[in-house]
Amino acid sequence: MDHETSPLNGSFGILVNGVTRQDLSDKTFQTEAYDIWLSCGGLVAVRGEDLRDITPAELVAWSNVFGIVENKTQTAREDKTVPGFPILRIGNIKDNAGKPRAQFAIVPQLKDDSDIRYNPKTRRPVWHTDSTFREFPPIGSVFHCRIAPPAGGETLFADMRTAYARLDNEKKLELGK
Numbered sequence: 001m002d003h004e005t006s007p008l009n010g011s012f013g014i015l016v017n018g019v020t021r022q023d024l025s026d027k028t029f030q031t032e033a034y035d036i037w038l039s040c041g042g043l044v045a046v047r048g049e050d051l052r053d054i055t056p057a058e059l060v061a062w063s064n065v066f067g068i069v070e071n072k073t074q075t076a077r078e079d080k081t082v083p084g085f086p087i088l089r090i091g092n093i094k095d096n097a098g099k100p101r102a103q104f105a106i107v108p109q110l111k112d113d114s115d116i117r118y119n120p121k122t123r124r125p126v127w128h129t130d131s132t133f134r135e136f137p138p139i140g141s142v143f144h145c146r147i148a149p150p151a152g153g154e155t156l157f158a159d160m161r162t163a164y165a166r167l168d169n170e171k172k173l174e175l176g177k
Contacts, residue, residue, distance in 0.1 A: 001032045012159040013043035020050040024062040034065055041159050042140060052146055056085040063142040070138060077103060110154055125156060 004017040014036050023029045024046075037044045054062075063069045071086045080089050080103045089102035110116065110125060118127055131137045143155065164172070 001029075001036065005036070007040075008043065008045065008157075009159070012041040012162065013045065013157060014040040015045045015047060017047050019046040019048035021054055021058055022050075023048075024051075024054070024058060030065045037066060041161055043157050043159075051144070054144065056082045056087055059087065059142065059144055060085055066142075067139045109151065116156060127156075127158065129160075 001016065003019060003023075006015050006017070007013065008015055016033065016036075019029075033044055033046070060069055069086060073081050073086065077088060079099075080101065081087060082089065090104075091102040092104065093100070093102040095101050115125060118125065129137075130141055145153075164175075167175070
């Protein structure tokens with residue numbers, strides 16, 4: 001890959017810097033991104049100044065590089081989606097009347113690295129996986145950030161493949177039931 005890359009967490013995840021909208025539609029870049037996505041545990045972050053202005057159609061096309069995007073709107077969130085696209089807005093966007101146009105993510109900022117481990121008393125951090133209750137859950141999610149806050153706004157990812165591989169056989173059998 002011709003772009004600068006750096007690991008995110010050991011062998012889990014990779015950051016690709018200097019990416020443009022043109023790169024996202026380039027077949028060679030797409031193939032390379034897909035390959036490193038597979039080899040890095042299913043987490044690729046792409047960063048580039050030009051990506052701030054990506055269109056919904058470009059975002060969906062880029063998402064399709066990794067698998068077919070489910071064209072479904074989540075019930076009761078229709079007003080939080082990008083019209084005509086299966087894209088859910090998350091953040092603090094409001095329309096001119098002050099009505100939220102995004103699914104609010106009201107979660108206190110993590111204080112330090114110890115906040116990363118789930119605490120049942122505080123119920124933090126809020127870990128979840130999308131649609132794992134389904135017979136065929138989605139292979140992943142695509143996130144796009146237009147404006148990041150100066151502090152907070154962290155998004156954490158878990159390497160579930162490695163976590164599963166490290167379980168003893170008894171626990172794997174239990175989970176397989």
